[in-house]
Structures are given as C-alpha cells and as structure tokens.
Amino acid sequence: MDQAEKLRDMMKMQTKEKKLQARIITVTSGKGGVGKSSISVNLALEFKKQGKKVIIFDADFGLANIEVMIGAIPKYNLADLIYKGKELKDIIVNGPMDIGFISGGSGISSLSNMSKDQVLYLVYKLRELENLADIIIIDTGAGISDTVLEFVSKSSEILLVATPEPTSITDSYALLKALNSRKDFDNTDSVIKVVANRVVSRDEGDNLYNKLSVVVNKFLDVNMEYLGMIPVDTNMSMAVMQQKPITLAYPNSQASKSIEQLASKLLDIEISEDEKKNGIAAMFAKMFKGKKGGV
Numbered sequence: 001m002d003q004a005e006k007l008r009d010m011m012k013m014q015t016k017e018k019k020l021q022a023r024i025i026t027v028t029s030g031k032g033g034v035g036k037s038s039i040s041v042n043l044a045l046e047f048k049k050q051g052k053k054v055i056i057f058d059a060d061f062g063l064a065n066i067e068v069m070i071g072a073i074p075k076y077n078l079a080d081l082i083y084k085g086k087e088l089k090d091i092i093v094n095g096p097m098d099i100g101f102i103s104g105g106s107g108i109s110s111l112s113n114m115s116k117d118q119v120l121y122l123v124y125k126l127r128e129l130e131n132l133a134d135i136i137i138i139d140t141g142a143g144i145s146d147t148v149l150e151f152v153s154k155s156s157e158i159l160l161v162a163t164p165e166p167t168s169i170t171d172s173y174a175l176l177k178a179l180n181s182r183k184d185f186d187n188t189d190s191v192i193k194v195v196a197n198r199v200v201s202r203d204e205g206d207n208l209y210n211k212l213s214v215v216v217n218k219f220l221d222v223n224m225e226y227l228g229m230i231p232v233d234t235n236m237s238m239a240v241m242q243q244k245p246i247t248l249a250y251p252n253s254q255a256s257k258s259i260e261q262l263a264s265k266l267l268d269i270e271i272s273e274d275e276k277k278n279g280i281a282a283m284f285a286k287m288f289k290g291k292k293g294g295v
C-alpha cells in the first residue's frame with residue numbers, strides 16, 4: 001500500500017466518525033485595508049463570548065496583521081504542518097479569550113505546488129479542526145488574486161467587506177464579477193453577506209449596499225444580502241495601537257456594539273450540515289480537485 005492509499009484509508013475512517021462540521025465564514029473584500037482582519041478578530045471574540053469555539057485562519061500570506069492585532073505570534077504556520085511534520089496543535093496559537101489562530105504563512109503560496117500525497121495529508125490533518133472549532137473564520141488577503149478567489153469560491157458563507165469610497169464599491173463589484181465567472185463557483189451554494197464598514201450613518205451603509213446591489217443584480221448571478229454596518233470609530237485605531245481588539249479594549253464603543261450585533265445576527269442564522277459544504281477539509285480537497293495535487 002503506498003502512502004496515498006494509506007492516507008485515503010485513514011480518511012475513510014475519519015469520515016465514518018461523522019463529526020459535526022465547523023461553520024466556515026470567509027472574510028474578503030475587493031479593495032485592501034477596508035477592515036477584514038479587524039472584523040475577523042472581533043467577530044471571533046463575539047462568537048466566543050456567545051459560547052462558540054472559534055479558530056481564525058489567516059489566509060493572507062503577506063502582512064502578519066492578525067498577529068499584531070491579537071498580540072500572539074505563532075511559531076509555526078501551515079507550511080510547517082505540510083512540509084515539516086508539525087501537528088495541528090503546534091500551528092494553533094491561542095489569542096485573547098482563547099480564540100485559536102492559524103497562520104497560513106508561506107504555506108498559502110505553496111499550496112498550488114503540493115503533490116497529491118501532501119494534499120491528502122493536509123486534508124487529513126485539517127479534519128481534526130472540526131473537533132476544535134464550531135466556527136472557522138478565514139481572513140483572506142486584499143484584492144482579487146487567484147488565492148483569494150480559491151478560498152472564496154469554495155466557501156458557502158462569504159462576508160464581503162466594503163467601505164463607502166467609490167473605489168471600494170467598484171472593487172467589490174470586480175471581485176464578485178471575477179467570482180461569478182469562475183467555473184468552480186456555484187451561486188446556489190454560496191451566500192455573500194455584505195458588511196458596510198467605516199460608515200458615518202446607518203443610511204450610508206444602506207446606500208452602499210443599494211449601490212452595489214443595483215449593479216450586481218443587473219449584471220451578475222450571485223446570491224447577495226446585506227448583513228449590516230459598522231460605523232467609523234476612532235476607538236478602532238486606539239485599540240490597534242494598544243494591540244488589543246476593539247471589542248475587548250472598548251466593548252462599549254459604537255463599532256464594538258455593531259460588531260456584536262453582526263455576530264448575533266450571524267449566529268441566529270441556522271446553517272444546516274449540508275450547507276457547511278462538508279467543512280474545512282472538504283473545502284481544501286475541492287481546492288485541489290483537477291489540479292496537480294488533486295485528490
């Protein structure tokens with residue numbers, strides 16, 4: 001029996017255990033710097049406050065911004081799990097309130113070069129995550145790169161963060177257009193939930209969503225809805241300077257209250273096991289289907 005066959009057998013055993021799948025929420029945006037990482041971290045904390053086990057997966061191999069935000073520097077990243085024999089527990093660091101954090105690091109850029117055995121191994125290992133988390137938040141990098149689209153197109157729940165600047169709206173549209181044109185994106189399987197960040201009023205958030213939905217409904221075939229807004233709040237930058245997430249540093253600030261509401265709204269949505277697209281391992285397996293290391 002070769003290595004790949006052994007792994008396949010082990011995976012079959014895992015599947016038989018019939019674990020509950022974690023809910024995966026992928027946070028993305030057309031334009032960079034609109035608040036994805038801030039929202040990922042603070043939503044994670046709110047979910048945790050509401051009794052959920054949460055892991056944030058940083059799929060942005062560029063800047064290590066979540067690490068700075070939560071003040072926890074991981075020793076190892078996804079590449080160490082794939083290539084250096086590290087265990088899942090070695091690459092998870094605990095942030096504030098014990099939310100878990102995994103850095104994709106250089107593992108993200110090397111994903112496309114993995115062999116079949118490596119992909120199988122990764123998928124096998126990631127299944128363990130289902131025991132450790134009720135919700136996995138994937139924070140993607142900025143812009144419309146292939147890596148970002150890979151993650152987004154395989155996610156059933158997508159949070160699209162936009163700000164009121166005209167460029168953010170056009171960039172959001174460009175991201176949705178790129179997503180819509182991908183063969184591996186199934187609009188009946190995925191819901192895009194828009195978060196309007198850094199708005200000065202509720203109306204400004206509504207307007208942002210309306211502007212975007214007019215063009216999206218006219219030209220694209222995607223399933224989009226409005227989740228809500230987060231106001232522009234100077235406490236956000238003050239929290240960043242203290243290297244503390246705003247919901248911990250300033251829980252009564254307007255932005256924190258809004259994030260709390262968004263988290264409750266997300267938790268109120270019932271997600272069936274079916275809608276979870278079989279969890280994180282299946283998501284990665286799908287990413288490699290038909291590719292070099294495809295399984």
Ligand SMILES: Nc1ncnc2c1ncn2[C@@H]1O[C@H](COP(=O)(O)OP(=O)(O)OP(=O)(O)O)[C@@H](O)[C@H]1O
Pocket residue numbers: 029031032033034035036037038039060065140141142143197198199230231232233234236237240255
């Ligand atoms: N509601 C808000 N009010 C004020 N400042 C905000 C708000 N949301 C985010 N910011 C600030 O905007 C900056 C960018 O935020 P963040 O790093 O979360 O964005 P990002 O989308 O993850 O960026 P990147 O694309 O570089 O990963 C940070 O300095 C953050 O403090």
Ligand SMILES: [Mg+2]
Pocket residue numbers: 036037038060065139140
């Ligand atoms: Mg970021």
